[in-house]
Amino acid sequence: MDIENMRAFIAVAENGSISSAAQELHQLQSNMTAKIKKIESEFDTELFYRRPRGMKLNEEGKKLYAQFKKIVLLWEETRSMMNQENPVLRIGLMVSKHPPNFNQAMGMLYEKYKNLTVTIRTGSTQKIENEIADGLIDIGFLVGRTDVSPLHYKKYGTERLVLIGRNIDKPLNTLLKDENLIISSSNCYYKKVFEQLLEDHHVVCTDFVEIAAFESLISMCQLGMGISLIPESDTAGLGIRDYRVIDHPACELEKYICYRENHKITGIEQQLMNMLATAD
Known part of the structure; x- marks a missing residue:
């Protein structure tokens, strides 16, 4: 079994x-299709559910994926x-959101590489994108x-x-109009979501409350001093039981690993990316 076929799968x-997947690996779609068919032929079984809008692993596919x-x-x-690479990672992380198993993955890499050197820069989505483009860091983990x-x-x-927040049971347009809208910075990606909600509910907001420290942002909301948006996956860890799901496409965000197009991913970077990226 060829390693590149495994990567394609x-x-x-x-x-x-x-x-x-073809776009990600810079390959022709026909080549990717051939690789998947070859793997399915190798194991004499279908590994995906084929759907009009994509493909999803079936039970056999999940086993092979693992x-x-x-x-x-x-x-x-x-x-x-074998390449005797210097174990170096230069990473960008969002202030308000790390990959869920990031600490575990880093712990495993520190265990493997005793002389691992790590640089981590935090900030908004746009800040991390700019720092990758400028060569200050090499890979970033983003929401949006x-x-x-x-x-x-x-x-x-x-x-x-x-x-x-404390008053989130009120109508959404009332909340957007009457409450302080708290964000981590003017460049915060979540601010764009607030702005979309404001536009759709015809509410004008000329000012946001900026609180860079995430813990302070959470405390202000819990004290009833405003409302904010946070990832639902963080609520349990933060001890937040009362939150409100907003039925709006702007609140459904995609998570990305990004890097410069001319950056050659090192073995240790690929290891980290493989640890963090998982199929649904």
Whole structure:
């Protein structure tokens, strides 16, 4: 079994689409289709549910996906060792949202590479994109994208923003009109979501309350000093039981790993990306 065929299978599984996977791996769609058919022929079974809008792993596909992830991860570890790469990671993370298993993944890499050097810069989606484009960091983990720079984006999941505060049972247009709208910065991607909600509810807001420290932002909302948007997946860890799901497409965000188009991904970077990216 060719390692590139395994990568193709993983990419299709994680993107849910042959065309998206082909774009990610810079291959022709016909080549990707051939790779998937070859793998299914190898194991004499279908591995995906074929749907009008994409593909999804079936039960056999899920088993193979888990095995291929292990094999590719081991291959990247071997590549790093044999190429004698310096174990260096220069990463960008959003202030308000890290990949859910980021700490676990980093712990595993520190265990493997005792001399691992890590640089982490935090900020808004746009700030991280700009710093990658400028060469200050190499890869970033984002919620949403602005396309301000010519970067390569790899989708690795979805996230839903929810509303938090003490008075969130009121009508949404009333909340948007009467409450302080709290964001982490003027460049925060979640501000764009608030702006879309304001526009759709015909509410004019000329000012937002900016609180850079995420813990302080949460505390202000819990004290009833305003409302904010946060990822639903963070609510349990923050001890937030009362939040409001907003039925609006702007609150459904895609998560991306991004890097410069001319950046050659190192073995250790690929290991980290493989640990964090999973198929639904």
